[in-house]
Amino acid sequence: MxxxxxxxxxxxxxxxxxxxxxxxxxxxxxxxxxxxxxxxxxxxxxxxxxxxxxxxxxxxxxxxxxxxxxxxxxxxxxxxxxxxxxxxxxxxxxxxxxxxxxxxxxxxxxxxxxxxxxxxxxxxxxxxxxxxxxxxxxxxxxxxxxxxxxxxxxxxxxxxTRHFASSAQASQGFQVVAGPVTNSSQNASIVLTGNHAATEGHSGGSTSIQWSEGKWNIQVTNQNTLAAATPLADEIAKFLDQNTMPAPNDNATIRVTSSSDGGTVTVDVLWQEDENLYQLTTTQAAANPIDTALSMAISMEPYAGN
Incomplete structure (x- = not known):
């Protein structure tokens, strides 16, 4: 090779x-x-x-x-x-x-x-x-x-971009790439900025906030702490109030993972369109990683190549 x-x-x-x-x-x-x-x-x-x-x-x-x-x-x-x-x-x-x-x-x-x-x-x-x-x-x-x-x-x-032989296989691929959703305990109802209803819960010493916007499932996890990363969840909620995300078939997720001190942040946006699975990821090395990831995902356009 x-x-x-x-x-x-x-x-x-x-x-x-x-x-x-x-x-x-x-x-x-x-x-x-x-x-x-x-x-x-x-x-x-x-x-x-x-x-x-x-x-x-x-x-x-x-x-x-x-x-x-x-x-x-x-x-x-x-x-x-x-x-x-x-x-x-x-x-x-x-x-x-x-x-x-x-x-x-x-x-x-x-x-x-x-x-x-x-x-x-x-x-x-x-x-x-x-x-x-x-x-x-x-x-x-x-x-x-x-x-x-x-x-x-x-x-x-x-x-x-991952291309599959069929939409059904792309859906299966989504489950593999996305991985399992965190199953939190002691879930409590909370309200994010813009009146977005969400739940807050704990799992393995970490705290997650979860909610849905249409077909988009959002999860914000603050690792190794019982304190929720509410400001990050509010940032996503505010962005979604002002912008329209790509229209997925059935599967779409936004996942934000942060360290307890806020020094590490990863934003992962994953969605399926027919036989294709698209993934956009940013880190704390990028300015405004949440807005950047969501804006880049919205900006995605077909690229035919040579």
Whole structure:
């Protein structure tokens, strides 16, 4: 298997085999994905439309033009048949998605909104993974593609598309990826901001708040403490009052997990649309991880690739 990395450094694009690059991870499984990384200025738009903020960024974007334009146009699967140009997507999204072969782009979507680093770092790296053969413990998808965005060696966000042979299999895959819902004891009824009715309970020394919005099931868990992360739950409730989430078939969940000191936060958004399962994840390394995860999920658009 050939695994490769692409680096943009000072506007120069170099292609190097992973086995000759010191410090690059290697995989031995024949079905393992082919990862790639690029350094790109956070928030930059497609090179066809962007006005670069610096000469260095101009140079980097110029070097990446082939990746950004060779991926072709994405076709939206809506009633009007509108064609969505790849200029819809930020440069780093086009660059990362260009690494995927057509065999893993069935149902693929990508966000038009990017995260920003909580520490203000504007440099962003991406890595990609793809597979047509799930490993042990994974759902039996037909294909998978995933992109992870990092800044300062910290994961900001990731998005994944898993394509299944049928909607029924996608529903089964949802259960595997989502995992079991926390069964809390001593459930108490509470009211969140915006008059959202929820329950609060305890399980294994952690405290969870749970409620539903249409087909979306939401769970906010504060680990290793009997104190509920009510401000995080209120933040989700407020966002949902002001925004419309993607319309899932039957399965959709928003799960937030935080450490008792608030130093670690993970937001996981997972939903099913027909044969496809979409997942969007952010961490505390991203500014406003809850709003960012939900906004990125809303911004997801079909990506047809090459």
């Amino acid at each position: 050939h695994i490769y990395h692409k680096w943009i450094i000072g506007g120069a694009l170099a292609l190097t085999s992973a086995v000759t690059v010191t410090g690059c991870a290697t995989h031995t499984a024949t079905t393992a994905p082919a990862p790639a990384q690029n350094a790109v200025t956070s928030g930059s738009s497609n090179t066809a439309n962007a006005t670069a903020n610096s000469a260095a960024n101009d140079s980097a974007n110029a070097a990446a033009t082939t990746n950004a334009t060779d991926t072709g146009a994405a076709i939206r699967n809506d009633s009007t048949g509108t064609q969505t140009s790849n200029s819809t997507f930020p440069t780093i999204v086009n660059q990362s998605m260009s690494h995927f072969g057509q065999e893993v782009l069935n149902g693929a979507e990508a966000p038009t909104k990017l995260p920003t680093a909580a520490n203000g770092d504007s440099t962003m790296l991406y890595s990609t993974a793809q597979s047509t053969a799930p490993s042990a413990g994974e759902p039996a998808y037909s294909s998978m593609n995933a992109v992870t965005l990092k800044s300062s060696n910290q994961t900001l966000a990731s998005w994944t």
